[in-house]
Amino acid sequence: MATTHDYTTFDPKTYLYEYYSTLAPENIALLRFLVNSFKDVAPHCLTLDFGGGPTLYTALVAAGKVHNIHHSDYLQANRDEIQTWLDGDANAFDWREAVSAVLELEEKDSTLHSIAAREKAIRQRVKCVLPCDATQATPIAGMEQTYDVLVSNLCLEAVAKDLEQWRQYLRNVTSLLKPGGRLIMAAVRGGRAYSVGKVVFHVLPIYEEDFMSALPDAGFDKESVCIEWAPADHPVHPYDGLLFVTATKG
Ligand SMILES: C[S@@+](CC[C@H](N)C(=O)[O-])C[C@H]1O[C@@H](n2cnc3c(N)ncnc32)[C@H](O)[C@@H]1O
Known part of the structure; x- marks a missing residue:
């Protein structure tokens, strides 16, 4: 199967439609991981979603906990898609079903009023939508501050060509x-590729042991690393499942 790393061919609307328009078991597993990971995060914690693409999963959860969230992605088209939703544009993707699932996972009521309140919190608390590039030593150009919480989902294994x-x-x-x-990081376990419409993107296969060796090397306490995984919700998927990783920087 021919795969590409050319993200200029990535279509945000098609990606959202194909991966985020239903709450499949993998979507719920990712939301549950985020809800559990944010349980004890304090309100003052500055939070970044790195390579968040056109998706708001991190913000849907983080906005229930923290006051300042930065969303980032490599592609202008993905950043525009997020901004469209933040601006309340009628053509933006509808995240209400996912918001409702988040509220249920948080054991809160998921009435229309509560969903609207969380949407309002997201719009208030996502303070900026920034360009980012994981290949650069300074992955957000001009960023001088550092973050208390860094979330990145399904990103680095989609960008890197080798280990x-x-x-x-x-x-x-x-x-x-x-x-x-x-x-707080979710990653595809044992992936090979993923498609967005007719375009098939490369995915680097990574496993628990890759995180166990790379995270201490990146300055994380080995004892703080926690890794779980959920199997793919369909056997034909070109990956084993999703890895869920948390770790604390030393
Ligand atoms: C599989 S998508 C994941 C998007 C989102 N985080 C999610 O959970 O659905 C991979 C993302 O990596 C982004 N990306 C591509 N090249 C990148 C780079 N050099 N640095 C950071 N992100 C990049 C793409 O724009 C895309 O949003």
Whole structure:
């Protein structure tokens, strides 16, 4: 199967439609991981979603906890898609079903009023939508501050061509985290590819042991690393499942 790394061919609307328009078991597993990971995050914690693409999963959860969230992605088209939703544009993707699922996972009521309140909180608390590039030593150009919480989902294994690059990009991205800060990362386990419409993107296969060796090298306490995984919700998927990783920077 011919795969590409050319993200200029990535279509945000098609991606959202194909991966985020239903709450499949993998979507719920990712939301549950985020809800559990944010349970004890304090309101003052500055939070970054790195390579968040056109998706708001991190913000849907983080906005229930923290006051300041930065969303970032490499592609202008993805950043525009997020901004469209933040601006309340009628053509923006509808995240209400996912918001409702988040509220249920948080054991809160998921009435229309509560969903609207969380949407309002997201619009208030996502303070900026920034360009980012994991291949750069300074992955958010001009960024002087560091973050208390750094979330990155399904990103680095989609960008890196080999394990050496993946380890370098992990070091680049986690340089944005403060000492003592928390990394919250979901990754495709044993992936090969993923399609967006007719375009098939490359995915680097990564496993628990790759995180176990790369995270201490990137400055994380080995004892703080926690890794779980959920199997793919369909056997024909070109990956084993999703890895869920948390770690604290030393
Ligand atoms: C599989 S998508 C994941 C998007 C989103 N985080 C999610 O959970 O659905 C991979 C993302 O990596 C982004 N990307 C591509 N090249 C990148 C780079 N050099 N640095 C950072 N992100 C990049 C793409 O724009 C895309 O949003």
